[in-house]
Each structure stands twice: as C-alpha cells, then as structure tokens.
Amino acid sequence: MFSLHVQHIINNKKSIIVMILMLIVIFTLSPTAFKMVWEGHEQVNADITDFSRGDYDLLVRASQSEIERELGVVEENYLGVGNGGITYEQWENIKKDPRIETAAPVASLGFFTKIDQMYQLPKEEGSNRYTVSYKTTDGVNTYLINQQTAYLFKDNEVVYDYFYPIELMNIFGEFDNANFEIPSSYHPVIAIDPQEEKELTGIDFSILNKNINNVQTFPEESQLIPLIDIAESSTPITTEVLIERLDITHQEINDLKQAVDLSPNQSLSDLEYYAELRGEHVEERDEVKEALDTIEETDEQVHIINFFEHLSPFEQEWYMIDDDYNIVMESEYDIDEHGEAGRSSGYLSQNVIYKSLSPKYQKTQNGLSIELLDYEGEIPIHRDLEQVQFQEYDVNGDNSDLLNLFQVDTVTVGEYVDSLAASPMGIYHYQYGHLKETGEQLKPTHHPGSFLSLPANGLISIDWADEFKGEAPIDAIRVKVAGLSGYTEEASQKIQHVAEEIEEMGLHVDIVAGASHQNIDVQVEGIGMVVMPWTTLGAAESIINSWNVFSIVISISFILVALLSFVARIRTMEHELYEDKIRLGLIGWKPSTIQTFYRAQWGIQIVLSVVLSLVILLLSFGIDILMLIGWSITIFIVMIIHASFTVLYKQKNNKTHKPRQSFLIANIYYYRRHIQAASLQLLFSTSVIAFLLTVQQVVSNRISVTDLGQYIHFQINELQIILLLSVVLLTVYTLSESIYRMWKEREEQIEFLKVMGWQNKDIRRSYTKETLSWVSPSVVMGNIIGIIAVVVFFPVNLTVVGINLIVTLSILFALTIVLKVGLRQILMRGVS
Amino acid sequence: MDINVMNLSKTYESNVEQKKVLDQVTFKVNKGEWVNIIGRSGSGKTTLLKCLSGIMSADRGSIINIGDLPIHSKSEEDRREFRRQHIGYIYQDYQLFPAYTAKQNVMLPELPYQNESILLKRAEELMEQLNIEHRQDALPNQLSGGEQQRVAIARALLNNPDIFVCDEPTGNLDRSTRDEVLQILKQLQEEGRTILFVTHDYDVIEYGDRIFEMDDGRLEEVSQKTLIIEKPIKN
Incomplete structure (x- = not known):
C-alpha cells in the first residue's frame, strides 16, 4: 500500500x-x-494612549463660536474676540477641585500698539532725498504699508533747510539728522496665571508677580504692569531706505523759495505745515514738492532695516542705527563714535487697545470661506477692528489710575508645540497655515485685520485682567485632569465626568484630550485657498x-x-x-x-x-x-x-x-x-x-x-x-x-x-x-x-x-x- | 489534388530518448484516389496523416507536396489555412463539441471567417445531403454513433475539401452504420476527392484503390491478396 x-x-x-x-x-x-x-x-x-492626550484635557470657555459648533472643531486660537465671560470665582472653583491638576486661565486683553519711537539715520554728505518705505508680508505677498520722502539740504556740510511730510514734524531734522519714526504695529497681550501656566508649560512666569516702581519713562504716579515678551513673536515689517544724493545749491533752493513767496529765512517745510494744518499754500507746497521730486539724483544707496526681527514691541529702550545701518540698542550706542542721536518715545500710544473681531466664516462645500472686508493701503483686511480708549493721560490731573505695560523679561516658548498633541495651542500657536496650491507658508501681516490669528506677543498676570475687562475677564481655562498617565478608556471616562460637572457651572467645555490637529481648507478672498490647522475634537x-x-x-x-x-x-x-x-x-x-x-x-x-x-x-x-x-x-x-x-x-x-x-x-x-x-x-x-x-x-x-x-x-x-x-x-x-x-x-x-x-x-x-x-x-x-x-x-x-x-x-x-x-x-x- | 511525399521522417524527442516514428516515407497519391493505410497500433499511421495534413511538422529534409503546395516548408499559420480550405478531417471518436448542436458542430470550421447565416444554410444543405437533417438541433450525446460520424463528415465537407483524411472513422461503428459511412465516402471519392483512410478493417480495404502498410515507421504498398494471405493485420 x-x-x-x-x-x-x-x-x-x-x-x-x-x-x-x-x-x-x-x-x-x-x-x-x-x-x-x-x-x-x-x-x-x-x-x-501615548500621543492623543495633549497638554491639557479640557478647554473651558463661556461659549464656543458658531463655526466651531458647526464643524466640531476648535480654532487654533480659540480666544475669539476676547469678550471674557468667566469670573475669577468660577476659575477658583475649578482650580480647587482635587480631581484637577491644572486650571490655567487665559484672558485676551486685545492688541496694544508698539510704543512710538523714532530712529536716526547716519549722517550723509551733501544734500539728500530720503525715501523710506515700510512693507509687510503674509509670507507669500508683500504689501506696502507707507512711504515717506523727506529732503535734507546742506551747504559745506551745514544743514540749511528741510522738506518733509507733516507726520515727521518734530522728528525729521532733529540734531540736523534724518530721523524717522518706527511704524505702528499691533501686539496681542494675554493675561495668564503664572503658577498654573508654569504647571502647564514648564516655563517660569513668576516675574509677572513682581512690583515695579519709579521707571523714568512713565509718569511717576502710574501703575506699571510687568510684562513678559515672547521671543518668537515677530512683526513682519521691513524698512527700506533709499538715499539719493542731489546736486543742488543753496542759491537754487533760495530761488525755489522765492518762486513760492518764501523768504530765504523761512524753511521749505513751513509750506507743509501751512498746507496740512491750516489748509493754506497748498498749491505752493505741491509746486515745491514736484520741483524737488523731479531733481535727478547723482548717486543713490539703499539700506534695509529689519527692526522687528530684533526688537520687542514693549521695549522701552531706544534704538539707534550705526554708520553701517545696523540696529544698536541705546545702551550700546557709542556717541563719541557715531555722534549725538535724536531719540524720543511715547507711551501714550498704549492707552488705546484694538480688538479684532472674528473673520466672517462661511461654510462651503469643501470647507470654509472668509470674506475680504477692505484694504488698508495694499493690505487685505479680513477682520473688523474695534478701538477702545481704555484710559487717558491727564496732563494736569491725577494719573494714579493709569496702567502702563512694562517689559520685565523675554521668554522663549520654543518647542512647546507637541506635533501630535490634541490641545489647541491658543496663545502659543505659531503654525498659521499654508497656501494649498503652492504649499507656501503663511503668517499674519503686521495688521490685526489679518485673517490669521496672532499668538500672544506679551504676557501679564491674570490679576490685572479685570482692570481691562471687568468682572468676568477670563476667556478660557485650560484644564488638566489629575492622576492620568495616558489617554486610555478609563482616562476618557474620568475626563468626561469632570467636563460634565464643569458644564453644570454654565460654562462650555470642549474635551480636547483625544483630539488632534486637522487641516481645514479655507478659501480666503484676496489670498486663495489656505490650509489652516484647527483642532478636531474626538479624533481618538x-x-x-x-x-x-x-x-x-x-x-x-x-x-x-x-x-x-x-x-x-x-x-x-x-x-x-x-x-x-x-x-x-x-x-x-x-x-x-x-x-x-x-x-x-x-x-x-x-x-x-x-x-x-x-x-x-x-x-x-x-x-x-x-x-x-x-x-x-x-x-x-x-x-x-x-x-x-x-x-x-x-x-x-x-x-x-x-x-x-x-x-x-x-x-x-x-x-x-x-x-x-x-x-x-x-x-x-x-x-x-x-x-x-x-x-x-x-x-x-x-x-x-x-x-x-x-x-x-x-x-x-x-x-x-x-x-x-x-x-x-x-x-x-x-x-x-x-x-x-x-x-x-x-x-x-x-x-x-x-x-x-x-x-x-x-x-x-x-x-x-x-x-x-x-x-x-x-x-x-x-x-x-x-x-x-x-x-x-x-x-x-x-x-x-x-x-x-x-x-x-x-x-x-x-x-x-x-x-x-x-x-x-x-x-x-x-x-x- | 495529387499528394507527393518523399523522404518523410518524423522523430519524437523527449528528455530520455529519440523515437523515429516515420522513417524516409516516400509515396504518391493521385487526385481522386482512395488509399487505405494499415498497420499495427503505434506503427506511425496517425503521425503520417498529421504530417501530411500539416498538423504536425516533419523532420528536416522531408518533402510533402499537395498539389503545387510544399507543405513541409510552410509556416504553422499557412498550413492551418491550407488545411481549412483543402482538407477534411474525420476521427474515430468524431470530435464533436458537446456544448453545440449537430448543426453548430457542422458550422464550426468556418465560424470565425464567414457570416453565420451563410454557414447555417450550408450546414443545413450538408446535413440534408447526409440524411441527418432531422437531427440538426440534437446535441452530440443525443445522437447515435453513426449520426455523430455523419455530423463529423458534414463538418469536414463544409469547405468542400479536395482531400479527406480519415483516421479510423468507422472503428466505433456497427457493420451497417459503417457501410453507410463508407458509401458516403465512396460517393465523395466519385465526386473527385482524394481519400486517405487509416483502418484495421479488411472490409474497408475493399473500398480503396490502393493499400499501404506502415511498419515501424516505414511505408510499403501491398496488394490486397498479399495482405489477406501473407500478412494478416495485427492490432
């Protein structure tokens, strides 16, 4: 067989x-x-378990936006307009719950403008035409913010006359130098609790509790609020300086003055003063301007000055420009070497806060769209701005209630962005999105009307928030539930339970543990199709x-x-x-x-x-x-x-x-x-x-x-x-x-x-x-x-x-x- | 069509051995002649028919002329074309396609090349000619052996071939059916067709004009008398 x-x-x-x-x-x-x-x-x-639990588990807010409700997502910068809605008491109640490890509040105060500051260009030989152009960028397009042209005339290296626009009055020509003013920029200031924020981020913010007195540049009686500048926050403004050498004699200028009925002792700049402030001699001003603008240059030089790559918007120290057109802090500026420099600054500009409203989102078949509202200069504006004069300096009165931001430190947030983490980064987010077609990275322009949300530029203590926003100043609380080592089913249930109890306080809670970043296509009018990182809830x-x-x-x-x-x-x-x-x-x-x-x-x-x-x-x-x-x-x-x-x-x-x-x-x-x-x-x-x-x-x-x-x-x-x-x-x-x-x-x-x-x-x-x-x-x-x-x-x-x-x-x-x-x-x- | 064969050899090659099945076969068949080929099993009869009709290629040096056409030097494609137009093939086991009716089997040889309605008419004519018109819609397994062989003959006749190659076509038939089939073939011969007929049957031999015997690959013409008296057919 x-x-x-x-x-x-x-x-x-x-x-x-x-x-x-x-x-x-x-x-x-x-x-x-x-x-x-x-x-x-x-x-x-x-x-x-390992990756889906972010830096915090719950995002507590007074309410969520309509678009978030519709899409089941949270905007990366979830603070919205910053209308608050959560009181200190509610925050304290959440914080003291033993099941909660961290309850870090956030209150957006709005956009503060940079302190007004001038800068002085190095001395140049002869008579010159100075054309200064300020430009901003959204990472893809460059927009002209403003351009100023001013003239400085010399005879044997002695300045004998100027001609400049009215905005440069009392600035251009100081110390016989070509001086200009750093353009305005807008910077979000956020209030946080130093202790809770440290628990959340590991960064020491305790300096925000420091008392500051007797700072020379501020009125003696005003209250100074310690502020931490965030190093990553930069404002995309570049300054291009065109200096054109003009072959023009003192006599020719005098002839020009005579032609517009000015005496040799008067300055050509007087015409600008008369025209802009009194509405007189407008024709003569225009005539002079045209005559000067059409003078052929004999030589020219161009310099780029990137103030905002180097400087903090809350910096009180003056900036100088050395002979090589480098920015030098006042403390490092050598007067003997470079000569006397003009300097001035004005903290009054920070008595106004700008509030940026949400972009007008529309849900489309493939995502969202944002409507273009206006242009400022060449810059597309996608958000309305509200201007709030929250205080005024009384020249003759009591200014003890005045609040002034005072920079005490600079921190680097660095890599505090977990690539997989679920939680919206909010005040620390630096990923803005990219153009879908080309993949080019986008960033906000210098203007708060940009459709992209700016992260925090400055941080102050939450204790000051009610001074700006009233009794319910807190916009959001980031809650981390205690005793969890990962995102398991058990953790999920515990987080859910805590969330339900906080909701009973009348607050809106998003469970961001188990959420993750998601790219959303947004058709931005005037820009194109933009892919923006938002946070999807319940991703896990x-x-x-x-x-x-x-x-x-x-x-x-x-x-x-x-x-x-x-x-x-x-x-x-x-x-x-x-x-x-x-x-x-x-x-x-x-x-x-x-x-x-x-x-x-x-x-x-x-x-x-x-x-x-x-x-x-x-x-x-x-x-x-x-x-x-x-x-x-x-x-x-x-x-x-x-x-x-x-x-x-x-x-x-x-x-x-x-x-x-x-x-x-x-x-x-x-x-x-x-x-x-x-x-x-x-x-x-x-x-x-x-x-x-x-x-x-x-x-x-x-x-x-x-x-x-x-x-x-x-x-x-x-x-x-x-x-x-x-x-x-x-x-x-x-x-x-x-x-x-x-x-x-x-x-x-x-x-x-x-x-x-x-x-x-x-x-x-x-x-x-x-x-x-x-x-x-x-x-x-x-x-x-x-x-x-x-x-x-x-x-x-x-x-x-x-x-x-x-x-x-x-x-x-x-x-x-x-x-x-x-x-x-x-x-x-x-x-x- | 005359058939002229000279030095026809065929060797089967395998990994272990070479076997010469046809050895220098030389013979001639005239147009309209009926030639019977006899020989014991394995003597090379079927191989001879396959080489003659171009189904199988012969060894180098072999010469097969059918009419004016040198079959030995033609490509496989040309040989098939020639076969389709000039040769009718009939097997002992009929080779009918079981899925098709009798009529469809008759139409089959020209199916890719001619209009179906023309083929249908021709098939009906042939089946009438062979007295099987009443069975045209029957399937092969519904037909008797004689009917199946008539269908096979009708199919071979479809192109009105000059030569009929018959490989023991009466081997499976009873005597009366065999005679009917032989009568049909005789009639085809009388119409001028050449018939090559491989058989073991003495009675069939009577129908032929000449007899060849295959023995170990060699072909030899024999007389009917010699065959009956001196060389009885060995199976």
Whole structure:
C-alpha cells in the first residue's frame, strides 16, 4: 500500500504540489494576518494612549463660536474676540477641585500698539532725498504699508533747510539728522496665571508677580504692569531706505523759495505745515514738492532695516542705527563714535487697545470661506477692528489710575508645540497655515485685520485682567485632569465626568484630550485657498472606531477569500480524482478502502503543509502565542471544511444541457458548473477587494485628516497593504486556476480547432470573449455589491466611485492579461 | 489534388530518448484516389496523416507536396489555412463539441471567417445531403454513433475539401452504420476527392484503390491478396 501511495503522489504530483502550496499560503498568511490585525489594534490603542492626550484635557470657555459648533472643531486660537465671560470665582472653583491638576486661565486683553519711537539715520554728505518705505508680508505677498520722502539740504556740510511730510514734524531734522519714526504695529497681550501656566508649560512666569516702581519713562504716579515678551513673536515689517544724493545749491533752493513767496529765512517745510494744518499754500507746497521730486539724483544707496526681527514691541529702550545701518540698542550706542542721536518715545500710544473681531466664516462645500472686508493701503483686511480708549493721560490731573505695560523679561516658548498633541495651542500657536496650491507658508501681516490669528506677543498676570475687562475677564481655562498617565478608556471616562460637572457651572467645555490637529481648507478672498490647522475634537475615538471596523472587515474578508480559494481547490481536486475512484471501484476496491486510501493521501498533504508552514512561520515571522492560536484555528477550519466537502461532494454530469442557438451561450451553459464556481468566487473576491480598498481609502481619509490619524495611519498602513495584497493574490491565484482548469478540460477541443484550421488568434479571441462574457458581469456585480456594502457604513463620494471604477478596470485588465497568457500557454503546447 | 511525399521522417524527442516514428516515407497519391493505410497500433499511421495534413511538422529534409503546395516548408499559420480550405478531417471518436448542436458542430470550421447565416444554410444543405437533417438541433450525446460520424463528415465537407483524411472513422461503428459511412465516402471519392483512410478493417480495404502498410515507421504498398494471405493485420 505504501508503494501505491508513493506512486499516486508521483502521478498526481502537480495537483498535490498545488494543494500543498495553497495550504502553506493559508496556514502562514492566516495566522500572520490574525497577528497583524491584533497587533495593529494594539498599536492603535498604544498610539492613542501615548500621543492623543495633549497638554491639557479640557478647554473651558463661556461659549464656543458658531463655526466651531458647526464643524466640531476648535480654532487654533480659540480666544475669539476676547469678550471674557468667566469670573475669577468660577476659575477658583475649578482650580480647587482635587480631581484637577491644572486650571490655567487665559484672558485676551486685545492688541496694544508698539510704543512710538523714532530712529536716526547716519549722517550723509551733501544734500539728500530720503525715501523710506515700510512693507509687510503674509509670507507669500508683500504689501506696502507707507512711504515717506523727506529732503535734507546742506551747504559745506551745514544743514540749511528741510522738506518733509507733516507726520515727521518734530522728528525729521532733529540734531540736523534724518530721523524717522518706527511704524505702528499691533501686539496681542494675554493675561495668564503664572503658577498654573508654569504647571502647564514648564516655563517660569513668576516675574509677572513682581512690583515695579519709579521707571523714568512713565509718569511717576502710574501703575506699571510687568510684562513678559515672547521671543518668537515677530512683526513682519521691513524698512527700506533709499538715499539719493542731489546736486543742488543753496542759491537754487533760495530761488525755489522765492518762486513760492518764501523768504530765504523761512524753511521749505513751513509750506507743509501751512498746507496740512491750516489748509493754506497748498498749491505752493505741491509746486515745491514736484520741483524737488523731479531733481535727478547723482548717486543713490539703499539700506534695509529689519527692526522687528530684533526688537520687542514693549521695549522701552531706544534704538539707534550705526554708520553701517545696523540696529544698536541705546545702551550700546557709542556717541563719541557715531555722534549725538535724536531719540524720543511715547507711551501714550498704549492707552488705546484694538480688538479684532472674528473673520466672517462661511461654510462651503469643501470647507470654509472668509470674506475680504477692505484694504488698508495694499493690505487685505479680513477682520473688523474695534478701538477702545481704555484710559487717558491727564496732563494736569491725577494719573494714579493709569496702567502702563512694562517689559520685565523675554521668554522663549520654543518647542512647546507637541506635533501630535490634541490641545489647541491658543496663545502659543505659531503654525498659521499654508497656501494649498503652492504649499507656501503663511503668517499674519503686521495688521490685526489679518485673517490669521496672532499668538500672544506679551504676557501679564491674570490679576490685572479685570482692570481691562471687568468682572468676568477670563476667556478660557485650560484644564488638566489629575492622576492620568495616558489617554486610555478609563482616562476618557474620568475626563468626561469632570467636563460634565464643569458644564453644570454654565460654562462650555470642549474635551480636547483625544483630539488632534486637522487641516481645514479655507478659501480666503484676496489670498486663495489656505490650509489652516484647527483642532478636531474626538479624533481618538474616531480613529479607534474606524480602525475597529476596518480590522474586522479585513480579517473576515481575508479568511473568507482564503477559505473560498481552498474550497475551489479541493473541488478541483475531487473532480480530478473522481474518475480514479470509479476505476478503483471497478477493479473491486470497497468504498471504505477507497475512502481510507484517499484520506491517507489527504493526511500526507496536510501533514506536509502543516510542517512546512510552521517552518516558514518560524524562519520568517518568529511564531508567538498569537500566531500559534491563529495557526491552530486555521488548520482546524481547513480540516472541517475538507471533511464536510468530501462527504457532500457529488460529481454531476451535463445531462440537463439543452441546445442553445448562440455559440457563446451554448458554451457558457454547458460549462456552467465550472463557471458558476469561478464567477461566484470572482464576484465575492471582487466585492471584497472593492470594499476593502474603498474602506481603506475612506478610513484612511477619515483618520488622516488629523495629525494623530496621519501618524497612526502611517504606522498601520503597511499592515493594511500586506493584507490587501494577500487577498488580491489569493483571488488571482485561485481564479486563474479555475479558469485554467476549465480550459484544460477543453484542451482536446482547442486542439481540434487547430486541426480544422483555426488560427491561434481566432481561438484566443473566441475563448477570451467567452470568458470575459461571464467574468465581466461578475467583476461589475462584485464591485456594485462592494459599493453597496460601503454605502451601508460610509457616505459615498466621488473618490469611492472613482476607486471602484479603477478597481473594476484593473481587475478586468489583469484578467484579460491572465487569459491571454493562459491561452497562449495552452496553444503553444499543441501537437506540433 | 495529387499528394507527393518523399523522404518523410518524423522523430519524437523527449528528455530520455529519440523515437523515429516515420522513417524516409516516400509515396504518391493521385487526385481522386482512395488509399487505405494499415498497420499495427503505434506503427506511425496517425503521425503520417498529421504530417501530411500539416498538423504536425516533419523532420528536416522531408518533402510533402499537395498539389503545387510544399507543405513541409510552410509556416504553422499557412498550413492551418491550407488545411481549412483543402482538407477534411474525420476521427474515430468524431470530435464533436458537446456544448453545440449537430448543426453548430457542422458550422464550426468556418465560424470565425464567414457570416453565420451563410454557414447555417450550408450546414443545413450538408446535413440534408447526409440524411441527418432531422437531427440538426440534437446535441452530440443525443445522437447515435453513426449520426455523430455523419455530423463529423458534414463538418469536414463544409469547405468542400479536395482531400479527406480519415483516421479510423468507422472503428466505433456497427457493420451497417459503417457501410453507410463508407458509401458516403465512396460517393465523395466519385465526386473527385482524394481519400486517405487509416483502418484495421479488411472490409474497408475493399473500398480503396490502393493499400499501404506502415511498419515501424516505414511505408510499403501491398496488394490486397498479399495482405489477406501473407500478412494478416495485427492490432
């Protein structure tokens, strides 16, 4: 009997090898898939635990904006207009809750303008025309803010006259120098609690509690508020200085004065004074201006001065420009070397606060849009500004209530931006967005009307906030729940519970633990399509849910495709053995003996497959308990299926075949048993592939909108691709085998077609047409079923339809290639 | 069409051995002649037919001229084209396609090359000519052996070929059916067609003009008397 078994194996070696290979594929890939899905699940959970809890868990505000409510997101700078709404008492109540580790308040005071300050350019020889241009940028476009032209006339290096615009009155020409004023800029000042903020950020803000007195530049009786400047906050203003040497004599200037009825002792600047302040001599002023503007220069030089790269908006110290046009602090300025310099500053400019309203967001089909409200100069304005004069200096009266900001320190926030962290960075955010088309990074212009929110430029203590904003000055409280080490389900429940209790105080609470940054497309009028980072709430839950759905679907699909392939294979094998079994019966073998013989044959195959698959698993993946469980379950299922199939399998003949008028239908009908099995397999596999690809796409789109999702997607993408490829490969393999077997059965017919004189191309065309006539409907139907399955779980969009169309065409294309190659092989094996 | 064969050899090559199945076969068949080829199993009869009809390529040096056409030097594609137009092939096991009706089987040789309605008309004519018009919509498994062979002959006749190649076409038939089939072929010969007939059956030999015997790859013409008295056919 042993030699008979060996002979049987040798005679059926191809069929047995194919079966063993298939079993090895199933026994290795199934436990691997099982392990990968399991590990993927663990990986997602671990990522969520490790990365999805940001710097704080709850964002407490008086209310949220309408657009946030609509989109389920939080703006990166969540402070809005800064209308407050939370009292000190409410904050204290939250802070003292033992379940809360940190409750860090934030109160936006609004935009303060920079202290007015002038600067002096180095002395130049001869008479010169000075044209100073101030420009700002949003990172992509440059806008002209203001341009001033002034003249300084010299005779033998002695200044004898000036001409300058009225804004430079008492500035230009001081100390016979060309002096200008640093342009206005706007800087958000935020109140924080130093202690709580330190707990949240790790940065020491305790200096904000310091008492400051007797600072020379401020009125003696005024109150000084300590302020910390944030080093990262820079204002994008550049100053371009054009100095043109003019070849003009004292006499020519005097002639010009005479022409406009000025005496030689009067200054040309007087005309500007008369024209702008009194409305007199406007024509003469314009005449002089035109005459001076049209003088050809004999030489020119251009200098760029970037004040705002170096200077703090709250800096009280004066700035000087040395001979090389570098900025030098007053304390470092050498008068002996560079000469006396003019300086002046005015803190009165900080008696006005500007409040910037929210941009007018409109929800569009693909995101949001922001309306352009106006232009200031060339700068597009997307927010309305409110100007609030919160105090006035009384020249003759009591100024003891006056509040003045006084810079005591500069801190670097640095990398206090967790790339995956859920929490909106608010006052510390420095990621503004980028142009979708070009990827160019955007930043706010110097103007508070920019559609991009500015982070804090200066921080003061929350104790001062009520002086500016009344009894409910706090805009937001960032709450960190105590006793949590990661974002687990238990942590999530605890955070939820605390949030509900705070909401009972009449406040709005966003749970930002488990949230993540998300890019939102915003069509900004006058700028273009901008991608802005906002924060999506509940991202972690969404990712876990999506992953769970995908894991279950992909596991079931893989197992079903694998088992279907196995069933197809044993069906083929039983069909091949059917004749042998009949013959053995004819020569007198008992049915039980035949059964025992073939069971032993199956036993040999399964033992070989089990051993080889175990070796492969050990060598390539390193088997562990998870894989061992998956491997054992797979073997058990395969054995059960085989046992059931061999009992239930009955060979059928084609006695029921009926004549058909069409050659094509006649063939399909006659070979329907082969075709039914293959097309059922194709239909199922195609629907599974279409479904999986679509789900993969939808799930990855869904979770990848957030930074956290992108990170996790990157981590598990490889696994998804491996499983999908396995499904595709198994399908292609088993389907190719089914079709090949059917053709093999008709090999004799193909040979006779050659005998009758059919050319190979005609045979190929005929068989391809026949095969595609049942393959195509199976693929199309499979895809439709796949889409219907997708629709049950996910909203259908163009991407889904597109993916399925591509899948359908790809499968058909791949099958056509397989058909052609298979037929070519059969045809080449001809009798010649 | 005359058939002129000179030095026809065919060697089967496998990994382990070379086997010469046809060895320097030389013979001539005149147009309209019926030639029977006899010989024991494995002597090379079927291989000879396949080489003659271009189904199989012969060894280098072999010369097969059918009419003016040197089959031995033609490409596989040309040989198939020639076969389709000039040769009708009939097998012992009929080679009918089980999915198709009798009529569809008859139409099959020209299906990719001619209009289906023309083929249908021609198939009906042929089936009427062979007295099987009443079975034209039957499937092969619904036909008797004789009917199946008539369908096969009708199919071979579709292109009105000059040469009929018959590989033991009566081997599976009873005596009366065999005679009917032979009568049909005789009639085809009388219409001017050449018939190459491989058989083991003495009764068939009576129908032929000449007899050739294959033995170990060699072909030798024998007389009917010699055959019956001196060389009884060995299966």
